[in-house]
Each structure stands twice: as structure tokens, then as C-alpha cells.
Amino acid sequence: MNARRPATLASLAAELGVSRTTVSNAYNRPDQLSPELRKRVLDTARRLGYPGPDPVARSLRTRKAGAVGLLLTENLSYAFRDPAALGFLEGLSLACEDAGSGLLLVPANPEREEVASVHRAGVDGFVVYSVPDDDPHLAAVMERPVPVVVCDQPSIDNLDRVGIDDAHAIKLMAEHLIELGHRKIGVLCMRLARARNDGPASTQRQENASFHVQRRRLAALAEAFREVGVDWEQVPVIERFDHTVSSGESAASQLLESTPEVTAIICTSDILALGALNAARNRGSRVPEDLTVTGFDGIVDAERAGLTTVRQPVLEKGRAAGRLLLDTGEPGRPREVRLETQLVTGSTAAPPRSIEERWFGP
Amino acid sequence: MNARRPATLASLAAELGVSRTTVSNAYNRPDQLSPELRKRVLDTARRLGYPGPDPVARSLRTRKAGAVGLLLTENLSYAFRDPAALGFLEGLSLACEDAGSGLLLVPANPEREEVASVHRAGVDGFVVYSVPDDDPHLAAVMERPVPVVVCDQPSIDNLDRVGIDDAHAIKLMAEHLIELGHRKIGVLCMRLARARNDGPASTQRQENASFHVQRRRLAALAEAFREVGVDWEQVPVIERFDHTVSSGESAASQLLESTPEVTAIICTSDILALGALNAARNRGSRVPEDLTVTGFDGIVDAERAGLTTVRQPVLEKGRAAGRLLLDTGEPGRPREVRLETQLVTGSTAAPPRSIEERWFGP
DNA sequence: ATGAAAGCGCTAACAT
DNA sequence: ATGTTAGCGCTTTCAT
16 A cells, blocks of 8 residues: 655645755754754654655765665576575675665576666665676676675676685695596586586687686686696586586486596586486486595585585675675775685595496495 | 766766757667667767666656565574575565566664664565564555555555465364374464563463464464363463574473473474474484474475475465565555465374373383 | 755656 | 756755
8 A cells, every 4th residue: 555645855844834954854863953843843744644755865865775786697586596695695684784784686687688677776886696707787787886896706807806716625626536536527517608508518618618617616627637637628527507406417417428437526516416416326326436426515405415515605705795895995995805615525525436346346 | 996976967968969868868768869869879978987877866756766675574684594485585586577676675673673774775665574563664664655565464454465374274284183183282383572582472472472473373273272172271382582493492392391291293383393303303202103293384394304284385475475566556455365375294293192102102 | 953055867748 | 859847855065
């Protein structure tokens, strides 16, 4: 209900026979007028159904929206299903709450080029979470004359950033597997570009990936395995556009079908790894005896599954991003927050067995 | 970066020697001016670093914010941890996305009376999710001259609503347990009022609960059990302020400690029930042999645990709330959407065993 | 303690 | 196809 469009500050002032300033002060600077007058103003306001100063008009005048915009590269609803994104959101909302700021989720359908929603967002700044280098919504955000903080990707000069050292993080994993003795590996990765693609990703595609994070993780893996003599060109890298357990499962199936000799599947996310675990089970492969599977992120479900993975502080990332954006100081910018990661040795990685062992038992 | 505060539509128009209308049209009504002129406008805009029409000024003029506000009764970050709230959010975000609308999460700390965030929210309407009757933020929302849709609670005349039939839903559960033979029951419920309280809730407290949903569920349980001769006054109802698995656990412990003769614990949420399951395990009680435990909501973790519960379509609730708010039509209001629920018979409910059986085995 | 004047930056009739 | 005129509703110096 409440569909009238009635009293304004001006009409209220007129009714009261006072100036608009006085009415404004009644709401915003109680100490600037006598308690009696203030009470009279507020009472009359109630009587006339005046809802208080219009927030939009106020924002226009004060140049403050009281909200932070969040740009994701996915459908909004996706964010509520991906545990890592969720952790980020939780952290970000914590920071917003601390600052009394609202959090505006900006719809940015990755399938469309529509950036109107970015233009329309009445916010004091944007947090950009994990979008590709060439995302048009990002471009629209950067045109807005407000501060921007990027989380994870892309990394853009001159912009505040929060993230982790992806290369370092996944290198720990690579070294762990190398130490265990794995040389025949396969990789499952998330989407590398905005256009849908499901299947093997050539090294060229890997290098051209517009998703910075994936690109760097793959590059770091390549480097680590090349150092022990693995020909990266021969390492199957399977890409999936959708980030779901079932895409992980299908990707792993595809991988094991075409390259059954792999002894380990490295996944660039826990979600994909969880799917890979399913795929292994479906094929009757035991993990880690027959096959090693590793993830990335350290989500709860991964922990539950005993996944060997890399834990990153997703909640802290969100909080740090929010703080960076909301913190008054903007002196020696751009600023960067780099958070720590941690190798989690679960029960899904073990030394490889030889082909013979795998087929004929130990 | 991007911290200049430069060109406006007017300055751009001046620079170009055209009217502001023309510049405005270049952005909002491309068909209203020649392509060449439009290109000239846009090019000059880029050159001057004009970021396009200011969204706040536009909102003021058009009386459209392009965003929906969401009011929760909890800290924002809580919403990202409660599976039911999350489902609701997902549904709501789906509806917003469809309409190209943003979703503004309004910080509304339940501990404070601060409603400024509600006043400051530049939105075209509010969705209110499960807040108590006397929530000051809700009052602030209702003063705003914008449409409001309430989900679950409270139920306020004249306001659009979406929800379920709580009494009916939990009655199904009550009848199920009654049929199994349970007469000695205990109940775990969520907070009944805004002020923190943890422990037994008297019938008076139950009846005065400012959380509508809990009140109705308890009332329906009372009615159902009274019909089979149970003295509701004697039924222990344990309340918990925090909605977490561990509060469920402690509440169940408290219940079983003080009333070990209960054969069933009915919980008004799955989260609490999951905690009750833990408590039973800690005491060495087998579920359902020694103790029946039931939940409410139908969250994924409940399903995983085989919980006997009532499933409600949380995602649909969110979507319906969003649609109700965004749907152009506002004729024969108020409107109400009542969604269906479903009894899920899991493996945590069975006929009670007598006290003797329980102590000495079958 | 209260008021007058001057916009914040934009869009929407209504001309032309 | 482009310009003129009027605000949207508010806050903020600066006076008084």
C-alpha cells in the first residue's frame, strides 16, 4: 500500500509556516532548533503523512548514496549457490554493516551486454568480484566517477585490489603432487573466457584466458610441472563453463575417458573436484589409491569430503574489499590486499600407482 | 581511482552547443536524434570524461530507483549462512534479475533501533523477510511511500504477502507423530521476541510471541496435541535466540536433561533439529529408536541427514515476493500468495518405545 | 535559533 | 529533429 505521493519537505514547511531549512534540520540536525519546534515539525509530519526526507533527493544533494554496489560476473542467483562467492558476500556484508552502508547487488547478466544496470546504480562505489578482463559491465563500472575495488580479477592498474597469490597457492599443490610422484596429470578448470566453451583447452586458449585467475593458476601449474620434465602440451586441461559439481563430474569423465593414464586430477576449484570425485566413484576408481584428486578454495563441502585442497580466506576477502572501499582514506592509492592461502592435505591425494598396479591390483 | 567530479549533462550540452534535452536523448532516446549528432554527443562525452547521466539525479527526476530493498531481521551476514534465507534470496534475486532491477540489502541490526538505513535506501519498494511484529525497521519501511511485500511475517492488513500456511504445515507433522503414538513430546523453537531469551518458553510467552510464524506453529502444535489429550502446559518448549545448529544442540540437551521422558522432539526449524540430532548422539540416544526428532524447512542438510521434516518452497517464496513487488499491476490489492508445503518422512521419526524399553532394551 | 537563496544533475512536456 | 521551460525534493552556506 502506501501509494500516495503527498507531502514534501516544502509543503510541510509551508503548512507549518517555517522555512524548509527548519524542517530539514528537524530531521538532520536536531540540535539546530528548539525541542518544541522540532516536536511540532515531527508531529505535523506524521499528521500529513510526510515520510521524512526523500532519500534520492537527499543523495543528489549530498552526493552520498549510502550504498555499495557489487558486480559479479554471474547471474545474481548464482552467487547464492556458490560457497566461495557466498563467503565473499558474507564478508562484504559485514564490512557494509559496520559502515552502515547498504549493499546493492547489481544485475549483470553475463550473456547480455546490457550495462544499463551499472549506469543506474545509485552507489558510492563498486566492489567487483572476479570478472573477466573484458567484461563490459566492468568497463561501465570504471567509467563511473566512484571508487572501485576489485577482488581476484582482473588486475587493473590504478585500481584497489584484494586477492591471493594464485600462482604461489597452486604451486604449493603442484609441488605436493610432484613430491608424491605424479607426472601424468590432468587438469579441470573453470571457464577461461566469456564465450561458452566446454572441453579441452589448448595451451593457447589457456594463455589467452580472459579470466585472470584461471590463467595464472594454469600458468603456474605448467611452470611447476615443466620443471620436472612434464611436457605441458601433453597435459589435458578440460574446461567447463558452468561451475557446478556436475560439470566437474562430466569434465572428469571426459578426461578419464580420453586419458585414462592420468594418476592425478588437479582442479582449479573444489566444486569441480567434488564432481571429479563422483566421476571416479562412477568408474570404480578408488581415491586416492587409484586416482588423486585435488581442489581449490577450501569450502565446507570439500572439507567434509576430505579433499586435498588449497584454502583461501574467502570471507576475509569480502571484508577486506568492503573496507578498502569504505575506508575514508584514499591517499597513496592504489592499494592492494593480498591474503594468505594454505595447503590442506586431505585424504584424496596419495602416491600414484603404476598402470599395472591399477589394472591388476598391488 | 576516477575521483574527478567533472562534466555534467549541462556542461556537455554547452560544450556541444546543443540543448540538454539533446544530450539526454542521446543516452535515453537514441531514436530522437540523428545518428550523427548522437555520435558527436557520445564522442564528446568520452573526450570530456562524462560518465553518462548521473543515476541519482535521474532517479530523482523519474521517481524510479531501479532497485528493490530487502529488509531482514538479522545481520546481513546471517542471511548468507542460513540455508532457508539463502533460498529466499536466490529466488528474490531471480525475480529482480528478470526485471532488471537491483537488489539492495538494507542493514538492519536487530540489536539497534537505528532505522536511518531504511530512510536512506533509494528503492522502488521493499521486500520484508520474516521480521517480528514490532520491528522498528518494519515501521520505518511502512512509512515510506513505496510498495511493500512481506514474506512470512508479520501479517499486516493492507500489505501484500507471501508465505505458507504455517499452522497447517506443522499440523501435518503433529498428526504424523500422534499417529506414531507420541504423547510425551518436547519442542524446540526459534526466538519468540526481539529481546534475547534462551530457555523454556511459558505458554504465555508463546502466545505473546512477536514472531508470528513461531507463534502460529506453536499454537497449531498445541491444538493438535490437546485434541489427543495432551496437556500443553506440561509440554516443554525450549526457545533459542540464535538460530544455529549448536543452539539446537544445547536446547535439546536442556530439554532432555529436564524432561528425559519425552519420546519426540519437534523443532520449528531444520537447523535446530540438526542440533537436536547431535545432542541425541552425544547422549547415546539412537534416533529414531530411542528418540524421534523432526524439523521444518526442508533444507539440503536436513535431507542429507534423513530428517523427517516439512518442506517449504523457499526459493519460490523469494521469487513470488519479488514478482509481487515488481509486477506492474497494483489493482485489487492487497494480494496474497500462499505456497504449498509437504511432509517429508525421513528416518528420524518412529513409534516411541516405552520408558522401560528405552532403559532396558526391547 | 531560524530563514532566504542557490543549486545538486537530470528528464519531460510542450513547443518549434 | 531539436530547444525552452519547469521543476523532481532536498541541503547548505550565509544572513539575521
